[in-house]
Amino acid sequence: MLSFGIEVLNQGLAYGVLAIAVTLTYKILDFPDLSVDGSFPLGSVIAAVVLLKWGSIPLALLLAFIGGLGAGLLTGFLHVKLKISNLLSGILVMTGLYSINLMIADNRSNLPIFNVKTMFTVGAWVEKLPLDLQPWVTKFYSTLILLIVIVLLKLVMDWFLETKLGFLLRITGDNPQLVIALGEDIGKTKILGLMLSNGIAAFSGAIAMQMFRFYDISLGSGIVVVGLASVVLGTSVLSFMKSWKITTLVVLGSILYRLSISVALALKLPPSNLKLITAIIFILALVLNNKELRPKFLKGWDKHA
Amino acid sequence: MLRLSNIEKRFYVGTPHENQLYQDLNIHIQDGEFITVIGSNGSGKSTFFNIIAGTLQPDQGSILFKGQDIAHLPEHLRSRHIARVYQDPLKGTAPSLTILENLSMAYNKGKKFNLSRGVDQSLLEHFKQELKSLNLGLEDKLNNRVGTLSGGQRQALSLLMATMVQPELLLLDEHTAALDPKTSELIIDLTQRLVSEKEITTVMVTHNLKQALDVGDRLIMFHKGQIVLDLRGEEKRKLSVMDLIAKFNELNLMHELNDSLILG
Numbered sequence A: 001m002l003s004f005g006i007e008v009l010n011q012g013l014a015y016g017v018l019a020i021a022v023t024l025t026y027k028i029l030d031f032p033d034l035s036v037d038g039s040f041p042l043g044s045v046i047a048a049v050v051l052l053k054w055g056s057i058p059l060a061l062l063l064a065f066i067g068g069l070g071a072g073l074l075t076g077f078l079h080v081k082l083k084i085s086n087l088l089s090g091i092l093v094m095t096g097l098y099s100i101n102l103m104i105a106d107n108r109s110n111l112p113i114f115n116v117k118t119m120f121t122v123g124a125w126v127e128k129l130p131l132d133l134q135p136w137v138t139k140f141y142s143t144l145i146l147l148i149v150i151v152l153l154k155l156v157m158d159w160f161l162e163t164k165l166g167f168l169l170r171i172t173g174d175n176p177q178l179v180i181a182l183g184e185d186i187g188k189t190k191i192l193g194l195m196l197s198n199g200i201a202a203f204s205g206a207i208a209m210q211m212f213r214f215y216d217i218s219l220g221s222g223i224v225v226v227g228l229a230s231v232v233l234g235t236s237v238l239s240f241m242k243s244w245k246i247t248t249l250v251v252l253g254s255i256l257y258r259l260s261i262s263v264a265l266a267l268k269l270p271p272s273n274l275k276l277i278t279a280i281i282f283i284l285a286l287v288l289n290n291k292e293l294r295p296k297f298l299k300g301w302d303k304h305a
Numbered sequence B: 001m002l003r004l005s006n007i008e009k010r011f012y013v014g015t016p017h018e019n020q021l022y023q024d025l026n027i028h029i030q031d032g033e034f035i036t037v038i039g040s041n042g043s044g045k046s047t048f049f050n051i052i053a054g055t056l057q058p059d060q061g062s063i064l065f066k067g068q069d070i071a072h073l074p075e076h077l078r079s080r081h082i083a084r085v086y087q088d089p090l091k092g093t094a095p096s097l098t099i100l101e102n103l104s105m106a107y108n109k110g111k112k113f114n115l116s117r118g119v120d121q122s123l124l125e126h127f128k129q130e131l132k133s134l135n136l137g138l139e140d141k142l143n144n145r146v147g148t149l150s151g152g153q154r155q156a157l158s159l160l161m162a163t164m165v166q167p168e169l170l171l172l173d174e175h176t177a178a179l180d181p182k183t184s185e186l187i188i189d190l191t192q193r194l195v196s197e198k199e200i201t202t203v204m205v206t207h208n209l210k211q212a213l214d215v216g217d218r219l220i221m222f223h224k225g226q227i228v229l230d231l232r233g234e235e236k237r238k239l240s241v242m243d244l245i246a247k248f249n250e251l252n253l254m255h256e257l258n259d260s261l262i263l264g
Helices: A002-029 A036-053 A057-081 A086-104 A124-128 A134-161 A164-174 A176-181 A186-212 A223-236 A246-266 A271-289 B045-053 B099-107 B121-132 B151-164 B181-198 B209-214 B233-238 B241-263
Strands: A110-112 A214-216 B002-011 B019-029 B034-039 B060-065 B082-085 B169-173 B201-205 B218-223 B226-232
Touching: A002 A036, A002 A134, A002 A164, A002 A186, A002 A223, A002 A246, A036 A057, A036 A086, A036 A110, A036 A186, A036 A214, A036 A223, A057 A086, A057 A186, A124 A134, A134 A164, A134 A186, A134 A246, A164 A176, A164 A186, A164 B099, A176 A186, A186 A214, A223 A246, A223 A271, A246 A271, B002 B045, B019 B045, B019 B226, B034 B045, B034 B209, B045 B082, B045 B169, B045 B201, B082 B151, B099 B121, B099 B151, B121 B151, B151 B181, B181 B201, B209 B241, B218 B233, B218 B241, B226 B233, B226 B241
Parallel strands: B034 B201, B034 B218, B082 B169, B169 B201
Antiparallel strands: A110 A214, B002 B019, B002 B060, B218 B226
């Protein structure tokens, strides 16, 4: 039971990074960005190749992030400069990235990294700890690392969204006309937001890949729906915690999402049903989010906040 | 300060609906003027604003702003000097940001939007003073989201934000048309006060003939893309609502006569 809980928590936290990325586009920029489906595995494959070649964890994470920035730049360029619709821009980048990801992995669709050190590998220092502590540290090490990463990311995002540039991003999704009235180029703001979001999504891909110790090209398929489901779960089911920051809510949403998936699997539903389950959870969350459709016993759910 | 010369504008070019709005529009807005603009639907009032603000490009002609040709300057760069308040109160503010956050952004117009803190607490008193002058009690709601305010409150805020950093030209696009009569009056009073206090050159489009006569020192009437009336000072003061209605009827009658001549 405990290891079941830890696994759910770890996955929820790793994909919580993705949820923050998706929040930036869907919630803040109001841009339905599908390119995340390509930038998530892009981060995974970059990190896998770097770890296999050079074994440097910071470099793996950094290059994955930069790769994601590039993907976002491309989506933004297609939409802002070439005037392609937002949905289509994302689909095009996602499609193109599939081949790029294959190329980066030298035309292989998966790369195992079982024999290299990852950010979750417990160092030799653990042996210096008291004997009765060692198994606990080993057991919770991944969770601890993930917690540190997600808390840091959350704090940085919270800070960023309170800066002048962060305000500009929020206004872009809120009232584009006002960005123009403030004398700023809304195209640039959109591109910046897309870059950041895809950078973080790729970063999330790099983390998830290290957790699985395995890169697979299909890691990203439908991942945008996973991220979005977390966002919607976080902001609907947890809407009674109104005073909480959205970055916290979506990470909790991600854990909630993992929990529902794991429970479904524990109930012996075949893994092939996973996407269907995701879709159903998503629909449920959307219904909960809609004030008119909300079931009677949940009416007033978020009023007592 | 702003001179539109030989402006030509066509819509739906190359379709059966092709419509030439302006053939040769010329207008000169002088420093310090407060112009009210009237005209029936489709007369070219809105396009006039869209061409000044850069939302639309003219097909021909030049737009000189303080001696500089701005015809090819993008909208967002023009808006650093030319502020605009829309008919829709939702267009001038960001609903999910608080009043304080909205004001802070308006205050930062023309400066860099960088990684410094969005809200500068040292400006709090200044903002409170500005809000107090609106007499809407907004100074006590600084941390409320703008989305929770009424249309009139949002429009007052839009006006305050548009003039927070002194614009050289202020465009008011029927900015009281979506409000109830009482709020509309309040916004007009506020407009007159802000414009005279800050001495902003202003152009106001309105559907309300009385408003067009009571406010400002020059009146322009558009009809079918042409300026059919342009009165200043004493001439404008002597004008009554009845005169304007008579003018409208005369124009519409002429229009119908033209049509029947052609059809006949």
